[in-house]
Amino acid sequence: MLVGYVTILFFLAAVFWSFKYRFMQFRAFKETKAVLIKEKNKSSYQTFMVSLASHIGTGNIVGISTAVIYGGAGALFWMWVFAVFSSIFSLAENTLAQVFKEKIAGEYRGGACFYIKKGINNAPLALVFSICLVLSNTIFFQPIQVNTVSESLRLAFGIDRFLILIGLFVFTYFVIFRGTKRIVSFCERIVPVMAIGFIAVTVMILLCNIAYLPAVFGKVFREAFRIPALLAGAFGSCLVVGFKRSLFSNEAGLGTMPSISAMAEVDYPLQQGYICVVGIFVDTVFLCTLMGLVILLYDVNPGSFTGCDLIVHVFQEMLGKLGKYLAFFFLFTFAIATFVSQFYLGESNMYYLINKKRKKKPYLLLYKCLFLAGIIIGVNNTTKSIFHIVDTGIIVLGIFNLYAVFKLRKVFEAEIDRFHVRKDMPDIDALTNDTR
Numbered sequence: 508m509l510v511g512y513v514t515i516l517f518f519l520a521a522v523f524w525s526f527k528y529r530f531m532q533f534r535a536f537k538e539t540k541a542v543l544i545k546e547k548n549k550s551s552y553q554t555f556m557v558s559l560a561s562h563i564g565t566g567n568i569v570g571i572s573t574a575v576i577y578g579g580a581g582a583l584f585w586m587w588v589f590a591v592f593s594s595i596f597s598l599a600e601n602t603l604a605q606v607f608k609e610k611i612a613g614e615y616r617g618g619a620c621f622y623i624k625k626g627i628n629n630a631p632l633a634l635v636f637s638i639c640l641v642l643s644n645t646i647f648f649q650p651i652q653v654n655t656v657s658e659s660l661r662l663a664f665g666i667d668r669f670l671i672l673i674g675l676f677v678f679t680y681f682v683i684f685r686g687t688k689r690i691v692s693f694c695e696r697i698v699p700v701m702a703i704g705f706i707a708v709t710v711m712i713l714l715c716n717i718a719y720l721p722a723v724f725g726k727v728f729r730e731a732f733r734i735p736a737l738l739a740g741a742f743g744s745c746l747v748v749g750f751k752r753s754l755f756s757n758e759a760g761l762g763t764m765p766s767i768s769a770m771a772e773v774d775y776p777l778q779q780g781y782i783c784v785v786g787i788f789v790d791t792v793f794l795c796t797l798m799g800l801v802i803l804l805y806d807v808n809p810g811s812f813t814g815c816d817l818i819v820h821v822f823q824e825m826l827g828k829l830g831k832y833l834a835f836f837f838l839f840t841f842a843i844a845t846f847v848s849q850f851y852l853g854e855s856n857m858y859y860l861i862n863k864k865r866k867k868k869p870y871l872l873l874y875k876c877l878f879l880a881g882i883i884i885g886v887n888n889t890t891k892s893i894f895h896i897v898d899t900g901i902i903v904l905g906i907f908n909l910y911a912v913f914k915l916r917k918v919f920e921a922e923i924d925r926f927h928v929r930k931d932m933p934d935i936d937a938l939t940n941d942t943r
Contacts, residue, residue, distance in 0.1 A: 511747045513888040513902045517760065518750055520909065521592035524599075531923070532594040535784035542778050555670040555782055556694045567705075567794045568841055569655050569753045572817045573894060575802055576809040577750025580723075581730030583799040585749025586756070586839025590791035593753070594784045599912050599919045601783040604765030605776030606918060611858055615754050618852075619762030619908050620859045627914045636762065636907045637856040639900075643763070644853030645877035646884060647900040651893045652846040653885025663758035663831060669680070672886045676879065678843075683850045684875060694844060701840035702794075708833055709797040712825055716804050723803045744864035754901055755894075757787040757794055761901060762908030766855040801825075814933030816888040850878060 525532070543555065574582040600619065607625045608617030620640065624633035643649075653675065660666045682693055713720065730745060758764060764786075768779045799819075802809075805821045812820065815838055822830035854874060861870045885893065912919075 510751065510898045510902050513906070514747060514750045514754065517754070517905055517909070518589055518592065519762070521589075521595060524595045525592050528595060528598075528923075530595075530597055532591075535594075535598070535781040535788070538778060538781035539785045542657045542773065542782060552781070553691050554767060555786065556691070556698045567756060567790060568798055568818055568838055569651070569797045569814045569890065570756045571798045572802060572809075572812070573814050573890065574748055574752040575799065576812060576814070576817065578745040579730050579809075580726045580753075580803050581728075581745035581801075582749035582752065583727050583796070584731035585701035585746045586795055587792055587890065588788055589753035590752045590757055590759070592759070593759040594787045596766065596909065596912065597757070597783045597787050598777075598780040599916070600760065600762060600765050600780075600908065601768040602776045602780035602919055603912065603915055604768040605771070605773065605779045608769035611862060615769050615772070616766075616855050616858050618766030618855055618859070619709065620856055621769070621913060622765070622915060623907075623911045626918060627911055629911075632911070634860070636904075636911075637859045639903055639907070640763065640766070640856040641853050641860070641874065641877070643900050643904060644849040644856075645874070646881045647850050647896055648763075649846065649853075649878065649881040650885030650888065650934045651890070651897055652842040652849065653882050654888065654890055654893055655815060655838055655842035656846065657886045658890070659819075659842070662815060662819050663835035668886050671717065672882065673888070675882050678878065679850075679882065683847055683878075685766060690847055693698065693847055697840060697844050701837065701844065703835050705841070706795065708837075709801050712801050712804070713797070719804055720800065723800055726803060727799075751898055751901075753787075753791055753795075755897060757791045759787055760899075760909050760912070761904040762911075763904065764850055766852045769855070770858050775922070775926040777922045843915075853878065 518873070571583070571586070574586060578585075603622045603626065604617045604619075606614050607622040609621060610616075618640070620633040620637035623636055624630050632658075656675065657671045658667060660671050663667065682689060731749075756788070764783055768783055771779050773779050802821055805824055807817070807821065807824075809817060818838060819831060819834040822834035826833060850935065854871075857870060857874045858867075861867050864870065
């Protein structure tokens, strides 16, 4: 119940900030186009791919399936609402990541723990937050990606969990433990393929069933505002389930994405903030919607499923045997991309913890051992039990990070001024004067 209350508070804060900054997040597509296409910033493009790899994962497939299972069709609507408002937090936190990043071992590193320490001068909180992020990307968040990989392999091919565990260990050693360049290269290759493939298949399914879409949207909006569904189970309602799954899907305001954003080299920190906002819209508003509509097209009782099995069942019913393997491909690739990018996230925060230590190898070895422990947890537990851990971790990170972002709002506003002054925006003063 506590998780539900805090999630509601996150949403209310996002609404306040969205109005405070006049919905700046809606400028994101225009500004991102300028950086990635006009300026052809390869660093930002690579960072965007790693960011999408982290965003586009189980939240888009298993997250949306569990939202429908536990919150009903109306949960999809509340996922959209939460994503639109909370994206303002992503704009702020990823801008701050650029402001306070550092060069460590020849690479840019940064994130929430860096701006907590350097920005608000709170080293103890930065230490606690970095430890939380290390744990989140090893034994708290990472297991849900691993669980999705494990379940997709088991459902598609009947592979034993022990063999899956060994396979993931081998993959981790040869791809993930070989450094940032290998991680970036992997994400650059897999993200466009899986995203385009997913969009093509789901759009095709929706077009073939376009006559049924008005009824599906009607069901979404009808159940979103149906009083019993809104109030059912106190904080197990469609509204709160939608909010929680949206937050898990895009992680806006949790302080996880800033660790990736610090990699990029941009002219203005706010540019990277805009790029990350686009990632949220692509992730939750677009891809989650495609998956949600495909699930709702098929008249099935969600209560008899747990997550991955619902996706496999729906794809198989619509596309036959091919659907089963397509479901496996999307479940596997979406989860593995996030799995890979999460290692980088946690490693950046481990580097923060050990930056001033002479011997770093024992600590990095400990981090790798924790990462492997997360694989074991993910393979050997159920989706539902892992989501309980995930929701708790989300709340802890969100509270710490949003406190720091609020304290650093003056820095964020200064970056807004610095970025928009070059464009001679006449209302930029009006945008920020009322906040000072």
